[in-house]
Amino acid sequence: KCIQVIERRGLDEQGLYRVVGMQSKVNSVVAGHFDAHKTLAQRLATPVEEDIELKTICSALKLYLRTLKEPVFTFKLHNRFIEAAMIDDKADRIRTLHTLLKELPKHNYDLLYILMSHLHKVSQHNEKNLMTPVNLGVCFGPSLLRPEFETVSSIYDIKFRNAIVELIIIHNEKMFQSKLEQQDIDEMVGSSEQDQPTGVNLSNSLSSLASIVRRAPPPTNDMIETTADARRRGLYNPDYHINETNKHLFPPMPEDTVRKECK
Structure with a gap:
């Protein structure tokens, strides 16, 4: 019902899904x-009031997806989706993602199909609402693809989550086909910048993401590990090494002085 209201009233509204609603109103829509605790019949019987702001409805839908006990892409398949997004060969990457979608539980698959079809419609109005597949991927990626446990590595995976959602939005019809023909894959791989409203060749952008090293670089002569500096920057981790050029951004702390005296 929420999707129907949005498509009927606001596909051209600027900042759709990006502009947030008032939290109290959003909570009220989610509760209703x-x-x-309500049966499906009770929830379906609850009307979506026409005077509710679209930003409230959009925020309620995002909040619902974000607070599910298990994300739509499931915890079980999360790492496999991320690994699929990192495959270098574009055709293999698309083929693997398509196969993984079919491994989702039926309810998850059906919900994802409805949502991605809706977001595809939203993206087609991007000249007015400014919500391209890239922007929609940023809005929905972290909610739909969520790891069971947050780690340093999973933080780096956020761009992959967004890009997977972006790809499905752009190629919505093909990604939900029961079988991908080679011609379909070739068309998706060959999508050019002119073909996509995002202005980005998605296959290439995923390749670029996959080339990112997901760990801190090894120390060099120009780098020094300084625990206090790292803690000030909120980055403290034994694996991180802070560049010495940042060392004098803050006044020395006692543990730094002790370190120097020990030397």
């Missing part, structure tokens, strides 16, 4: 339409 997504309350797990």
Whole structure:
């Protein structure tokens, strides 16, 4: 019902899904339409009031997806989706992602199909609403593809999550086909910048993401590990090495002085 209201009233509204609604109103919509304690019939019987702001409805839908006990892409398949996004060969990457989608539980698959079809429609109005597949991927990626446990590595995976959602939005019809023909894959791989409203060749952008090293670089002569400096920057981790050029951004701390005296 929320999707129907959005498509009927606001596909051209600027900042759709990016502009957030008032939290109290958002919570009220979630309680009325997504309350797990209500039966499906009760939830469907709850009308979406026409005077509710679109930003409130959009925020409620995002909040519902974000607070599911298990994300739509599931915890079980999360790492496999991320690994698929890192495959260098574009055709193999698309083929693997398509196969993984079919491994989702039926309810998850059906929900994802409805949502991605809707977001595809939203993206087609990007000249007015400014919500390209890239922007929609940023809005929905972290909610739909969520790891069971947050780690340093999973933080680097955020761009992959967004890019996977972006790809599915752009190639919505093909990604939900029961079988991908080679011609379909060739068309997706060959998508040019002119073909995509995002202005980005998605296959190439995923390749670029996959080339990113997901760990801190090894120390060099120009780098020094300084625990206090790292803590000030909120980056303290034994594997991180802070560039010495940043060392004098803050006044020395006692542990730095002790370190120097020990030397």
